Amino acid sequence: QVTLKESGPVLVKPTETLTLTCTVSGFSVNNPRMGVSWIRQPPGKALEWLAHIFSNDEKSYSTSLKNRLTISKDTSKSQVVFTMTNMDPVDTATYYCAGMQGRGFDPWGQGTLVTVSS
Amino acid sequence: DIQMTQSPSTLSASVGDRVTITCRASQSISRWLAWYQQKPGKAPKLLIYKASSLESGVPSRFSGSGSGTEFTLTISSLQPDDFATYYCQQYNSYWTFGQGTKVEIK
Numbered sequence: 008q009v010t011l012k013e014s015g016p017v018l019v020k021p022t023e024t025l026t027l028t029c030t031v032s033g034f035s036v037n038n039p040r041m042g043v044s045w046i047r048q049p050p051g052k053a054l055e056w057l058a059h060i061f062s063n064d065e066k067s068y069s070t071s072l073k074n075r076l077t078i079s080k081d082t083s084k085s086q087v088v089f090t091m092t093n094m095d096p097v098d099t100a101t102y103y104c105a106g107m108q109g110r111g112f113d114p115w116g117q118g119t120l121v122t123v124s125s
Numbered sequence: 126d127i128q129m130t131q132s133p134s135t136l137s138a139s140v141g142d143r144v145t146i147t148c149r150a151s152q153s154i155s156r157w158l159a160w161y162q163q164k165p166g167k168a169p170k171l172l173i174y175k176a177s178s179l180e181s182g183v184p185s186r187f188s189g190s191g192s193g194t195e196f197t198l199t200i201s202s203l204q205p206d207d208f209a210t211y212y213c214q215q216y217n218s219y220w221t222f223g224q225g226t227k228v229e230i231k
Contacts, residue, residue: 044220054161054169054212056220067219070126103168110175111159111214115168 009033011116029087029104042107043087047100131223137231144200146226148213157217160198
């Protein structure tokens with residue numbers, strides 16, 4: 008069974024850098040059939056795709072946020088790491104990691120709520 | 126960037142109703158479209174991929190259709206468990222979600 012789980016801080020201050028980790032189990036992060044994305048959802052609002060890493064380490068970023076985002080993977084730990092710089096209160100959201108096997112995002116992690124506040 | 130527009134934003138319906146949600150893409154995405162169901166406090170659940178393919182385990186009352194720029198999600202007979210928010214998502218060029226459609230009890 009393929010599962011993903013997000014971890015990281017629940018509270019960050021404005022201007023700080025957010026670092027989140029997605030730990031995957033049941034498949035290798037180098038599996039050519041699976042990539043991993045980060046997606047966020049502000050409270051009461053819609054889903055927003057942020058970044059994706061392919062099995063060959065190719066990366067894609069949201070056009071509007073690309074200057075602030077970095078995605079990488081640690082194969083030895085089966086983890087995908089996501090960073091967002093210069094956090095602002097508008098970045099308060101639930102952040103999800105999700106697998107993409109060419110048919111849509113599945114599975115998803117449970118999500119982690121990150122609040123940006125001083 | 127490809128924009129996805131869903132309609133309506135909110136839909137009031139009763140158990141047993143046939144429900145249709147529309148999703149329009151700002152440019153052709155062929156059939157690279159997925160639909161998700163999300164309940165409060167939970168991660169989205171994949172229902173349909175490649176516009177009309179039903180994900181394993183999803184009830185057959187859910188169906189999808191369309192190609193190019195216009196797509197629909199239909200629930201043939203709304204069940205109590207189906208009251209939720211539904212999102213379309215394109216994966217033709219990067220990934221973009223629609224703004225969501227909340228299906229609420231009438």
